[in-house]
Amino acid sequence: MERIYFIGINGIGMSGLAKIMKLKGYDVVGADLSRNYVTEELESLGIKVFGEHLAENVIGADLVVASSAIKSENSEIKKALELGIKIIKRGELLSILMNKEKGIAVAGTHGKTTTSSMLGSLLLDIDPTIVVGGILPEIGSNSRFGKTDVFIAEADESDNSFLYLTPEISIITNIEADHLENHGCLENIKKSFRQFMDQTSGEILVCDDCPEALELAKDRKNIKTYSIYKKESDIIATDIRVENFKTKFKVSIEGDEFGEFELSIPGNHNIQNALPVIYLAKKYGISKERIAQKLLNFKGAKRRYDILHSDKIRIIDDYAHHPTEIKATIQGAKTIEKNKTVAIFQPHRYSRVNFLLNEFKGSFEGVDEVILMPVFSAGEKNEFGVTLEKLKEKIGHKHCTIVEKNEEIEKIVESESESATFLFMGAGNISSLAHTIAENIGRIR
Structure with missing residues (x-):
């Protein structure tokens, strides 16, 4: 049986293809530095998921599939090259199948x-x-x-x-x-x-x-x-x-x-x-x-206006991180959310904030408050001088604040006295915060 090794297997695109290849009868193995909600599903299918990238992991593989986020200095990439194992990108594997x-x-x-x-x-x-x-x-x-x-x-x-x-x-x-x-x-x-x-x-x-x-x-x-x-x-x-x-x-x-x-x-x-x-x-x-x-x-894909809690306080988890997506999500929200609406936004990548900074102007129009959280870097270095203060100024919302810690967000939700909808927005790990607050909301209120 041919063995296929996925580097960055827990990614949403990589994991989907890993499952398909397993169901097609291949021996599928992979590694990722972080566990998430797809890891257990992969393991339930009999796919071994290593928690760190080690050169010896790829020994015995016939093909290596690498996420686009994986750099050339990755130890598994180096070992695959040394052993002469063919390496392809996720998109190439998708094309082979499709x-x-x-x-x-x-x-x-x-x-x-x-x-x-x-x-x-x-x-x-x-x-x-x-x-x-x-x-x-x-x-x-x-x-x-x-x-x-x-x-x-x-x-x-x-x-x-x-x-x-x-x-x-x-x-x-x-x-x-x-x-x-x-x-x-x-x-x-x-x-x-x-x-x-x-x-x-x-x-x-x-x-x-x-x-x-x-x-x-x-x-x-x-x-x-x-x-x-x-x-x-x-x-x-x-x-x-x-x-x-x-x-x-x-x-x-x-x-x-x-x-x-x-x-x-x-x-x-x-x-x-x-x-x-x-x-x-x-x-x-x-x-x-x-x-x-x-x-x-149809309730939408996960993280697309995903209603995690609905009561006096509503908790919504949404993937929107580009200014256009933010505007669309808020437009949709205001057609059904009639109470106070608070957008809690985690910017995604320093490069995106830098390149699209001007586009954020007015992107949160329609919500009552905006809370900015630290940028989710996705492994990038801040080579652009991006600051939350600059982003806040560009957004231009009269009720925009910066909050650095998750615990402070929990306190804000806990202390809310009105009926309100909290829109957690971003492509990073803000989803975990939204889920935690939704799970604990009965306890904290």
């Missing part, structure tokens, strides 16, 4: 995890393989090994690994400046998305509400557009309204009214995410009634 199937790839600066998870949920009836960047509640995992040739995957543009993919169908949710530490500028990002679209053999579903994405769609014959604003798009949502914490809307496809649907997750951005999913579910033979039922029951 490119020989009927691949549906979901790409975009924002929304790809929710969209790919929603699509996976709606197409479960046809037994697809799924690899997404979040935990999908319907399968309790970030991946599943299906028996058909339909393969749904989240396509990662952050390091251009999505350019390994040659999907049959692709969805482009939006295109915006992000991960500039890798891309340098927006034009380079657009160049990569243009190539990704070139590599799609069939239909490309493009959000008509994103000018950058629409620009790349010009003069292509295999485009279907979707929109919540433009009535001339191929797939449109109309009559949007919020009732009893549910977002309702009607959908028309190429001029014909298809039906009315409801979402349990808030925000116009999630209506946009749902439109290509509804179209593809219809294309794959899922009935309108089944689509409506599954959309209503």
